[in-house]
Amino acid sequence: MAVSEKSTPSMKRRLNLLVFVVMLAALIYVSVQMYNVAVRESDKYQALASSQQFRSTTVKANRGTIYDKNGQVLAQSVTVYTVYVDPRTYAERDTEKEDIIVYTLSSKLGIDAEQVREKLYKDNAYQEVATGVEKSVATDIMNTMSAEGITSVGATPTAKRYYPQNDLAANVIGHLHYDGYGIYGLEAYYDEYLTGVDGKIISARDATGAEFQYKYKQSYDAQDGDSLYTNLDATIQYYTEKALESAVQANNPKNKACAIVMNCKTGAIYAMATETDYNLNDPSYIYDEKTSLALAGLEMSGDMEEYYNQRSLAWNLQWTNKAISSLYFPGSVFKVVTGSAALEENAISLSDTFYCDGETEVQGVIFHCWTTHGGHGTQNFVQTMTNSCNPAFVEIGQRLGAKLFCHYFDAFGLTQKTGIDLPAEAVSLYVPYESMTPVSLASSSFGQTNKITPIQMICAYAAVVNGGNLVTPYVVDKIVDSDGNIVKQFAPTIKRQVISEETSAIMRQTLETVVTVNSGSNVYIKGYNIGGKSGTSQKLDENPEGNTYVSSYCAFYPADDPEIIMLVMVDEPTNGLYYGSAVAAPVVSEVFTEILPYLGYYAEYTEEELAELEVTVPDVEDATVESAIATLESIGLNADVVGDGETVVKQVPSHGNQMPKDSTVVLYTEEGTEEEMVYVPDLTGYTLKEANEELAELGLNLRPLGGAAQKAGAECSGVMNYKECYVPRGTIIEAYFLINDETG
Template sequence: MTERSRLIRLRAVLLVPTVLLALGIVARLYYLQVIRYEYYRKKADSQHHTVVKYMPCRGKILDRNLRELATGVLTKSLYVDPSGIHPSVRADLAHDLATALNTDFDTVFQRLSGKSPAPLMRKIEDDAIFQAIAAVREKYRKRMVEPKTPAIQPNAFYFVEETKRIYPRRDLASHVIGYTELDNTGDNKGLAGVERTYDEQLRGKIGVDRVFRNALGANSVMEPVDPEVLESTYGNTVVLTIDEVIQRAAEASLRKYVNMFSADAGVAVVYDVKTGEVLAMANCPTFDLTNVAAATDFTRRNRAITDAIEPGSVMKIFTYASVIEEERIRSLEEMVDCEGGRWTVAGRTVVDSHAIGTVPIRIAFAQSSNVAAAKLAMGRLTPAKFYRHLVSFGFGEKTGIDLPGEATGRLRPLKQWTAQSVASLAYGYELQVTAIQVVAAAAAIMNNGIYMQPHIVREIRNYRGEIISQVLPQKLRRVCSPATTEKMKQLMEAVVREGTGKAAQLAEYRVGGKTGTTIKIDPKTGKYSRGNYIGSFCGVAPLEDPRICIYVWIDNPRGGTYYGGQVAAPVFKEIAEVALKQLKVPVSVPQEETSEDLNVVFDRVRSQYDVQTVAAESERNPLAILLEQTRRNDQVATGSMPDLRGLTMREVHEKLASFDHPVEYRGSGVVVDQSPRPYETIEPGDIVVVEFGSQEEYLRRLAELPESQSGAAGSSPATSLTTAPAVAATLRIARHGKEVPLQVVARVTPSVPATAEQVGAPNSNTLVEDPDPRVRSGPAPDVGKSVWAKTLKQSFEATDDLSAAMDDSTSGEESPSSPSASRPETLERPVRSAYDLQQLQQESPTGGTE
């Protein structure tokens, strides 16, 4: 073989493997780049990128002024993956973890023995626990069970961020806000209240983002999170109609009176008449949202929407509104016979708490006569019309308020009514209503007859605070005419001014309302049980342009006091004072004041300063006011008759509650006469007769007291009391830029018995009253200036417009209660303060007396 042939052969031998190798490489490249392209692309991608998961953050709940009521924060929870733990160290690891977490061994061992990841402890906030877990991890990471086999893998236990719900106000509005429970992302599942109703809005979503990572591992990313992904994890913010200040006042006042009367529970709802917004919804007892596990079903129940009760006399608001709407009452001064407090209908006797006779409808409403309500409903409404009105007011169906668990209440269909149903319904029995139903219906009457949709949420905002949706006031239907509204305002104001709801009076606002006292059914016997009551009050303010309606009830008050006017009306007063100021409602300015209105003001002043005021007015004359010192609130000796003059029927009933004598009531209004006379000895078996009349009659009799009652038949020997000379002046009161004349006469009875000479020779400055055995001490107090000045000042402050009660002219005949012998000259200087009054007394011809 030649040299050339060997070279060719060698080349061939070398070329064939080379070609085969090249073909192999090409084939491999084809396999990797084409056939296995997708596999390796994904593998490379997984090495360059990682998936980051972001836990959701639940949205906030704010009050109407954007104060935080509920919020969420991120915390860390410890999870364990059993697949990363070698079985030989499972028991030792469980023991060490249980010690670090301060929990029981069995629970931890069970989680370590499972087949899937599970939480060991959630929402950890203690730094000591984090340090203890780190020490355990380091201990077992270095431990080898076999050559090159660690006891635990790096991912054996790990931390996950989860949300924790925070309630910074703790128990404030807890029944409205509600609470959450844990899911796989933290406290992110609403269970009650707004947390449940608006769960979808509040709930955040798990955010997932795919980012580049570096060579340091999966937890080291090379780029920031996508803002859109992060935003998706935040829930929306829910803004409530609740006002924190009003809510806090409602809860504090309700708790105060529930505790004061040792009651079982209580409810107070504050409602915006014009919008249907719930400004406060208070329950007592309440519970702490930071420790829901300690609460019971009894404390967690939102009674304002779940508890349907028989409303009692508060129902008369809707009975009278129905009758007025049907134009069956021409005038509120129209007379109605209350049958002395007992009236039998269809075999059942309707009974009043205190007996009254034939009185104006206004008085019957103010004195809460069940008989009057039953007679008006039965005599002036057909059952079908009454039922139609009750349905229109919303009874028997849910209001649709945006809270879970609302009860329907109970209003039987018309075909199930009996012959007694109209009468029973008229004063609040044979139906059950919730507090939200009552307050929404009463507010509708005060809103010129327009029923608004009740709601608890005002708007929804995103996490930036931008409004994304609003709950606008929604008019649902008309329940009565504006004319009916005006008449109902007069009736409800009469309750507060002169009826059973005086405890609801406000110093700076006109108030209307209605008291209620319901006898409860004993669940054991199924019958009405004396001794178990619900006291309630529903009121509105300010009356000339109602802004708020408040309904309060207190369940089972104890201690002998259970009337709504005593246990619930004071709650209304305290809440309304705060609410009206918080809402910046202007102080009321009465459109018309009469002498009767002044007497109501003076009655309130009298109770504060222990003085008695008398206002008598004759047409075209200045107003005359007589002030006398009185001791009517003092204790009366056993066996003596108390002084009842000027008291209302309810006040007489309360004062004589423990009086062991039969009492006969005559007429209506305030006490104008009584037998036996005040402070007379009363014998066993004697009948007490109390005569009632109008304010004018009471004032007339008081102003015309005889100068001497010595030796009067049927009276004890008189002990005459002298009075100091009268303080008299014609004042010019500056009110609303206008000066009006006011003639004032003040007589003050000192506390010393008159001398024999004075008894024998009475004069125009001597006032002889019925003897009071308690008047025995000391010289007369200096009340000629202080009491008179304080009383007049307080009266003028409480009465917004005196000009309606007096004539602009100072000419004309003398006022009946003005002694003509001492008429002073007119003083032109306006009286603006107590100091001015004192100066006026000193300058007056008869001023400065004691």
């Protein structure tokens, strides 16, 4: 006991010292932590505090609009809303309103009620309920929430890309990645201009997590992207796609088809189509039925790796712009390059003659002409072009020589990309001068051996006929900011003059003759002086047997001073026809028939054409029979009177229809008389004379379509309006006639 009492003061001192040391250590620790928080890691903790006190909401900028040349919208961003819930605010303030929240959001947004309910009980402060909500729906939801005093539901505006024309010019316009940037077409090429700068809304929250509605909110406006005004004309694009679709349906090409309509002098692209195309508002849907079924089979089999690979390939094929990304042998369309180069270099003259007996030989290799009737005999240059004679162009190429041939191949822009303002332009595959042999020169001279793109071919062709100028094709005319200021104006670019105006004039006259000779080719249109050339190439690199083809045609108007030029390419038709003049030329004819009057070009008929013009059926109902007959005969039509009445009560065809002179209008003169119905036969393979006789016997009228309808050898490729069905006697039957050979 005595020892304990004696040591007490010492123990107290030690205890006090221990307490002091502990407190000092604690003070130092706290000081260090405060230093770390206040100084060393101040940014971190300020950010943490801000995240708890402030909410930053991104306001997506509207992507720039894409217009056609007339201001029609092709692509635009529209404001939609993201509807969200804030579980923290809900837990603090709105738990009693759970049923109202769940019912309103599920019913307005078409979402399962339990999914909405689950989001209300998440741990974080932001849960998306739905995206892409239309403004009217979002407004309706927020009005309901406001009326109920609910603060845990919000709607944030954002932008959605919308293509009002759906599939029009799809492969040119392109579309967006799901992250919002362009991945094809104009959307990709001009992405940096079209993309705007996102804005922000920063709002403060109270201790419960609820936003202060006005006082502590800062907005930073989004800066919308620039807009594109293109050279595309939606009307021309429509007619181009419509005609190309008809060609695809008629010829069933294995590898699709494409077409380009361009200003021959400036390079401005008025239309560019790839068939088949796709809906820009749903680009991931596979529109090819066979491919879609094959993918479905892979998915059902469980081979997901192969499924994803094949789907990616299908997307790439669907989205690819064939007019700029596909290589092909241009075939006889290329003869305009060989011919103009030879004329420019005086390697040939218009008075020179070329003999064709059906084939020619170069270093042991036989080159056949397309005709199987012993060749074309002796021809001058214009005739070789009209006949599309391969042996003659082999000789022309040999006269020109490999060095000059390769020089002009390059000068016409065929060794380089055209520079069009679209992504994924392909690079041509060609034989350079160092590797050119007499045999490769021979095949190159008529459009085999070298593979180029359709856009390269149309630009080279334009240079042949526009005075010799090689132009750069371009889709966009100008870029304009959100305030209407011009950011960038594009102008026509002439790279170089390849041939003289004199040579170009000869080529224009020659190619007009190609279209008009022997009463016209399949691209001939009455009243319009059109120049053109067909092409039929063999895909020998893929099929050495030579029985797969590419059919093409390139035409321009007016022939004496070209403004419009069009190229059509159909890749591997499979329904029997394969000559470019039979497969591709009708597309040009159909498009030019529609767009030339639209562009203000009106027909100027020759006397011969005037005599062959169709007439408009007059309205003779309620007229006396005698008067009706006189009216019809005055414009070259016949009358077939049915009944004994004195007044016409009905006529077939009705007034306003177009029909050839010497056609017959059936006149009914008694009320209640039933129309006589007759069956429309299949006229495929009929000549014009045979089709007329067949229909006349049935009491039907023939309206022949196609520029070559009056030409000897033209055959019907099919009835266009009424196919193998019953129609009233007197009905006009439209049938298409064409020449199935390589002439023109």
